[in-house]
Amino acid sequence: MKYIRNILNSRFKRNGNFFMVLTKVLRFKPKHLKFYQTAFTHRSMNIKDKHGNAINYERLEFLGDAMLGAVIASHLYLEVPGGDEGYLTKMRSKVVSREHLNELGKELNLIDLVQSRIPSGQFGDNIHGNLFEALIGAIFLDRGYKYCEKFIYNRVIIPYVDIEKLEGKVISYKSLLIEWCQKEKKTFSYNVYEDTGNDDVRHFSVKLSIDNKVIAKARATSKKKAEEKASKRAFFAFQKKISKML
Structure with a gap:
């Protein structure tokens, strides 16, 4: 594990002070950088741990997606007491739509932190949203649910979740x-x-x-x-x- 950590550390140093840039994005100091380094490692790097498991952001993306959905669902449940299951599901889908997540990832310039063997210009738009979800997954593993919830409130709910506007937003x-x-x-x-x-x-x-x-x-x-x-x-x-x- 120490060997893998050294590889990741050396690669991230090439893009400047990873800790400082990350702290600015998070608005708090991370405790365990390894989670965030993984969150910004593309599968093209082909890095594996001693058990042969791939080290990249895809598993964290899965975790972050679940955490984001849970926090948004909780917020909508409390904010719209008259909303039935169908309404709440539809509203949550609008908040966590791929298009919106891509916009959030772009706004934070997360692509600049990615370690990959593929030129950034060759990535599709979805990588921005994928990285945003992976970052949320890393926050959860590093600092727990409360920090994860606070990040989502500051970066997603407070600036973008307006119930009235969401009702008229078209996803597809x-x-x-x-x-x-x-x-x-x-x-x-x-x-x-x-x-x-x-x-x-x-x-x-x-x-x-x-x-x-x-x-x-x-x-x-x-x-x-x-x-x-x-x-x-x-x-x-x-x-x-x-x-x-x-």
Whole structure:
């Protein structure tokens, strides 16, 4: 374990004073740096402990996700005494959406602390949210639930959790559009095809039709992103009608 710790320490020194940067992000002094070093170690580093177990942020990401969900659930339960299970679940999903977690990770510049053999420019957006969750997991192991809860309140709940605004926030335009179509008994289809174009990166195009009429078109680097983009455009075409479901 000492050997692994030395490897991590030497790597993190290359990015400056890890302790000082981390303390600024946390707003308290960490006790055991090893948890945080693991939270910012990418699997591409291929580091293992003496038992052959991988040392990277993925397990901490799992733990942090659970802790974040628990703290947000507790807050919503206390703040909205009239909210039923379905309402509270929906509201929690809006707070811990992948998009929001990615924004939180970017805001804290967590990507700057990552140790990886892959250039940072090649990472997808989700790494920001993954690191944010891993950081929460590290806080829990280092200082316990109270510090973990305080960090989530200071970084997530106080600045971003506004019940009234959350009620009107859309997590997935595609899911919302499909729900509306089903409720209104409208037919819909996503015609997705690979768009070769002149781009270096493969793109996909989509045509979204409602009641056999093309309502929106979009293009993105994945089928999922293209469908979501087209759904967002369609949403604004029917915004007044769909918004009644929010």
